[in-house]
Amino acid sequence: MLRVYIFLLLFMSTEESGAEIDLVFALHTPSVMSAADLSYTVDFLYEITSRLTVGTNNSLVAVLTYSKYVTQHFNLSAYLSKEQLLPALLAVKSANRTDEESNSNEVLDSIRTQIFSKSRTTSAKVVLLTLLQGPQIPIRTEWAADDLSSTYGNALLTVGLDSLTENDKNLLNTIAKDDSRAFYVSDFKYSCHIVPNVTNLIDSAADTSLVDDCPDPYATEITTVAPSTKDDSILLFVIGAIIGTLILLVGLIIAFKCVKGNAEKNLRVLRAIEVYGEARLGTSKGSFCNEDLGKSEEIESTKRQRLALARNFSNCYVLAWHKNR
Structure with missing residues (x-):
């Protein structure tokens, strides 16, 4: 009986501890991105992070935004608990959206030279890259992704809009190295639908249930006009x-x-x-x-x-x- 208890305790602690993962969110924030789209994208990252086990022996998260330039909001060691991490993640909703360019190659180079160079040697490396519009020189992004993968053997996940050109979609599929790791949404408002699949690719032990109150992209919105209460x-x-x-x-x-x-x-x-x-x-x-x-x-x-x-x-x-x- 004692062995059974010991086994259950070890099993439960293993399930609760989660995997040791260094996760980096590279969020594309060009000037064409509206405040609402930025908010929906951050909510998408928030939903994923809320399902992970955060800690020094579990998942650690870093966030960067990019357009023409790369901005690091916090690194992997900045927040070691979910209670600290989630509010910091929501603060990214105020990120600048001032340039039209999409230098996705530079953000991938920053992850390789600055973020992962100070990461845990025993952790799995995962990068989630979002893209609203394709880069000016796609081949540079492809080279940067290859350098990142060859150096750290990481998994690179991509999320783009359906409105991207076929060339841009081919780029995302190429750097993800597998079509199952490249996701597309009609609007970031509906990105909550891919949260379970993306979360499973990051940590298969995490919760992969559907997001509550996720809007249906195929639903017809009925707009009602309230009668005027003013007496004329x-x-x-x-x-x-x-x-x-x-x-x-x-x-x-x-x-x-x-x-x-x-x-x-x-x-x-x-x-x-x-x-x-x-x-x-x-x-x-x-x-x-x-x-x-x-x-x-x-x-x-x-x-x-x-x-x-x-x-x-x-x-x-x-x-x-x-x-x-």
């Missing part, structure tokens, strides 16, 4: 009231002018008749205008007004008034 009835009522008021004012102005014009015309006729009626029978119009009206004691302005009214009446208004009766 008051605004429409105010606009309608203003328009109605303006129309009413215009109508009143037109009516007032018509009434005023007719009233003034009728008033002139009636005043002319009144003035004419003051003349004696048989009195000529000239005598009325010059003598009878002139003898009135009214003020001069009134005289002129009544004289004009009488003349107008004489000339035209009497005839018009009789016709309209």
Whole structure:
């Protein structure tokens, strides 16, 4: 029975300890990469790392980003526990994306000359390289991958976009040396789907279950437009009231002018008749205008007004008034 317990303890400790692996993430971050794509890519690396056993006798992780230049975010010995490593990995989401070039050969050379040169001699070496757009001189990347593999005998995994040219895809397949170690995704948003396979190639003893809530790249997104909660009835009522008021004012102005014009015309006729009626029978119009009206004691302005009214009446208004009766 004691032997059984000892065997179980040794077996469990072996399963929990994981393999001794020096893992390097080489993340391509050109200027064409959006902040969202960078975030999805880091989440992809985070999911892989969270499934590994991290420690001095287990897996150690280093992270580099590259485009025109290579940036080392931390080396293999920087974080010796998962509690330290995972937050540091998430911080890579703020990496610079300022250059369009893709010098993947330089990042592979940096891994060979700087990262693995200080790594554990007994550890397995694994490099995961992501690529958004192909390098300007692909053969240099192929040479750098060959130098890295021949020096450390490492496994090189690649992840690229489906939108890469056939030449770029051939390059990734060549440096991975096996099509099963070259992965392609339509968008890094869906890279969570390849986490189990990539994790298994890094450490076959690690968890290779599916990622929870991983979005389906073939699902049709239904966009619903929420109804507007803003009440426009008051605004429409105010606009309608203003328009109605303006129309009413215009109508009143037109009516007032018509009434005023007719009233003034009728008033002139009636005043002319009144003035004419003051003349004696048989009195000529000239005598009325010059003598009878002139003898009135009214003020001069009134005289002129009544004289004009009488003349107008004489000339035209009497005839018009009789016709309209």
